[in-house]
Amino acid sequence: MKRTSSSIFSNVSGIFAIVLMGFPVYWMVTTSFKPKGDILSTNPTIFPHSFSLSNYVEAITKEGFSKALMNSVIVVFFTVIISLFVALFASIAVARMKFKGKRIYVASILLVQMLPLSALLIPLYLLLSKLNLTDKLAGVVLTYIAFILPFVVWTLRGFLVNIPTELEEAALVDGCTKPQAYRLVLFPLMAPGLVATAIFAFIQAWNEFLLAYILLSSQDKATMPIWLAGFTNRFGTDWGPLMAASTLTAIPVVIFFSLIQDKIATGVTAGAVKG
């Protein structure tokens, strides 16, 4: 008796949460497919009754779309490749080797994650302008790498720790050198973790707004989030095209994210419950 009443309560709360949490996303997608007249109405209807792609056409043909898409792809590509490469080396050292100063290294990696990004904007801006890297994609990539790196090192370390060392030791006994043991035994086992971490880095770089907003000033350097912020001007906001553009920006993240979310969630908690 008690069991059923508590599960009814859970189910009702669950449905309530689904509606409440899902509504903004639902409203974004349905608005994006509404014709202008339906959007600019004082009596909006929850369920759309007509369908139009005009917002998408307007968003895609809006000035700067293809450029922003291109810039975002460039920034994301270099950020992911470089940070993964650098972090892979570091995570092997942290997870598999004993060395003096490891504690300090780990502490600084974690401390850096706690640095509020907005507090570092001032010196970062001044530093990059001295290096002549403001308003250049390279400057943005450089800062993204540094900000993503600690998380990537920490996550890869998590995946590595879960691979038993006995496997490499067996390879060493069988006559492999240490680099061979890593290449032939460790890396293949790590592949899923590497992919998950790469996707995570991709999402971070794709979504980042603040640094790009400060560092990039000219319009043809804008990344996707900056382009999105540009829908509001002194005359107001074009809600239909903005919702279409938002949907387009979210789609790649949703696809990639749904592939890795279980790994990220357990990654955060696994070590904690065990430790």
Next chain:
Amino acid sequence: MNPRRFKPWPYLLIAPSLLALGLILGFPVYKLISLSFERYGLAEIIAGKGVFVGLDNFKETFTDPEFWKILERTLLFTLGMVSVSIIVGAWLAHLMVKMHPGIRNVLNGVLILVWAMPQLVSISVWRWLFSFDFSIVTALVNSLGFEMDNHNYFVNTLSGFLIIGGCVAWGALPFITISIYAALTQVPKDLIEAAEIDGANPRQVFRNIILPMLLPVYIILISLSTIWDFQVFSHIWIFLDSRPSAEYYTMAIYAFQKSFGLSEYGKGAAISLIMIFALIGVTGYYLRQMMRMGDE
């Protein structure tokens, strides 16, 4: 194999990451500290170096009544968002265990969808929900019999902060809920069964088995949420059309305005530094916990 022989490998492996972190994070931190002791305005930018003024920036900041108001507002805002998102997230996660699998899967899917929303997308959607013209929320309120046409929700700072905080909490809730739920499912079943056989009631099971096992997860989530919510910038900035009025200043916006708006980089740096110390104080426990894990 002599264990005392110096092994260069680990150092070579961490060198590239140290280089990147040192250049892009280490140096700016140093620069932030030195800037906070300098007068650094437009004249100093052109000259390429600041003028040392000792503790003046800190003195002026701490004697500015505006600063204390902003600090209080930031702390309240952070506390509100962290407690709401942690409590609701925990509550939802515990309910998810008892939900019908179908409902649970749909909820999980919705949470992941929300989790995946880029920050700028979620801000844009929430601005649309509460927009000045033709917003769905205004229409819903109107349909309840109120007359709210063309209501600007941001004239009143309380409703403005509630909406901004709602948007932040909406974005943070999926991570919190799913993390707690994942941790809950990792609590060994036999442990709970053993306790039940020994006569423990549900409350005792929760207090003596589930809670202690989840405590580290809660600590991590609370610390991370505090770090994230304390420095919320983009939400406030974009909700208020890139020119928030003084009643909407939080620490992050304040430091930004001081430096990029008024070109008083030294003072902005001092405020940023105060922010960092406030955060380290609040989340020191998290750091120690994580360091213990790094040692294993």
